[in-house]
Amino acid sequence: MRHAALVVNPMSGKHRGEAIGEVATRRLRSAGWTVDRVTGDDVVSVRSSLAAVLAGGADTVVVTGGDGALHGILDLLVEADVTIGVLPAGTGNDLARALELPYGDTEACLDILLNSTPRRIDLALVHQGDQERLVATVVASGFDSKVNERANAMAWPRGNMRYNIAILAELRAFAPIPFALELTDASGDITRIDTGAMLVAIGNGPSFGGGLRIAHGASLDDGLLDVCLIRPVSRSLLIRTFPKLQKGTHVTMEEFERYRVRSVRIEAPGIVAYGDGERLGDLPLTAEVLPAALSVLAPPAPA
Ligand SMILES: Nc1ncnc2c1ncn2[C@@H]1O[C@H](COP(=O)(O)OP(=O)(O)OP(=O)(O)O)[C@@H](O)[C@H]1O
Numbered sequence: 001m002r003h004a005a006l007v008v009n010p011m012s013g014k015h016r017g018e019a020i021g022e023v024a025t026r027r028l029r030s031a032g033w034t035v036d037r038v039t040g041d042d043v044v045s046v047r048s049s050l051a052a053v054l055a056g057g058a059d060t061v062v063v064t065g066g067d068g069a070l071h072g073i074l075d076l077l078v079e080a081d082v083t084i085g086v087l088p089a090g091t092g093n094d095l096a097r098a099l100e101l102p103y104g105d106t107e108a109c110l111d112i113l114l115n116s117t118p119r120r121i122d123l124a125l126v127h128q129g130d131q132e133r134l135v136a137t138v139v140a141s142g143f144d145s146k147v148n149e150r151a152n153a154m155a156w157p158r159g160n161m162r163y164n165i166a167i168l169a170e171l172r173a174f175a176p177i178p179f180a181l182e183l184t185d186a187s188g189d190i191t192r193i194d195t196g197a198m199l200v201a202i203g204n205g206p207s208f209g210g211g212l213r214i215a216h217g218a219s220l221d222d223g224l225l226d227v228c229l230i231r232p233v234s235r236s237l238l239i240r241t242f243p244k245l246q247k248g249t250h251v252t253m254e255e256f257e258r259y260r261v262r263s264v265r266i267e268a269p270g271i272v273a274y275g276d277g278e279r280l281g282d283l284p285l286t287a288e289v290l291p292a293a294l295s296v297l298a299p300p301a302p303a
Pocket residue numbers: 007008009010011012013014039040041042043046065066067068069070072089090091092093094276277278
């Protein structure tokens with residue numbers, strides 16, 4: 001039987017995390033698992049409680065929260081080489097989407113936790129100066145990170161409306177960004193690209209921002225990262241691109257480019273990057289794939 005640390009982010013998904021954590025504790029304990037609850041006021045306190053539970057012998061970590069909740073502890077999970085389970089409670093849940101978890105249905109996600117064989121997924125290791133961070137879904141920079149920066153600086157309104165207002169404000173002022181990319185492909189060949197772009201995203205998984213499939217087609221276990229960029233487009237075409245992101249149909253646009261790489265360095269003046277929806281900080285950054293770095297209880301990978 002598994003000995004699990006159940007990490008609960010009570011803030012996830014507008015406070016849904018706590019209730020989902022209680023359902024999970026009951027269900028996992030009645031299935032015979034040992035469950036140690038790990039919670040805290042912020043990522044720092046959660047990290048130290050989790051480290052203590054891992055030192056006490058937990059072999060599984062169930063993360064009840066959104067992509068941000070997992071992002072804050074990824075390095076501890078990889079270091080301890082535990083198996084994780086994801087109980088989506090966030091607003092975005094992009095890793096849960098990529099794992100094809102039924103993210104609106106906690107009981108169905110618990111069925112999967114209790115009945116599946118672990119699979120291994122890749123992660124992206126992001127270097128910025130002397131800092132290293134692990135990312136499970138997408139690293140994004142450009143139009144989307146500018147929108148995030150603007151939305152995060154706004155005190156009002158809360159929720160999605162803040163993002164809609166920030167999108168409109170950014171659209172008014174937005175100009176293509178000069179990016180310098182250095183791409184290292186699977187065989188180690190290096191390509192340098194200097195280009196204007198609306199955004200550059202590095203996909204370990206296909207989506208960010210709650211199902212925006214910027215890196216549609218990216219696989220969590222191909223040992224590669226998908227570097228996706230949208231070359232300069234008019235404001236009206238950029239607006240028309242948003243609905244395409246939901247389905248991933250933007251990949252057929254002639255301004256869309258994709259490179260599958262082992263690592264990439266991205267540089268652009270004054271641009272910030274976000275990873276798993278969390279602020280990573282200013283470019284430049286280098287991201288490299290860590291193949292099969294994390295063991296996850298989830299349905300088998302698509303063939
Ligand atoms: N275990 C935790 N306890 C308290 N706060 C946390 C914890 N983990 C992360 N946080 C903070 O809570 C914020 C939101 O976390 P999370 O991503 O889990 O929820 P969300 O934003 O609703 O979901 P999503 O990222 O899927 O949209 C993070 O940005 C982080 O600052």
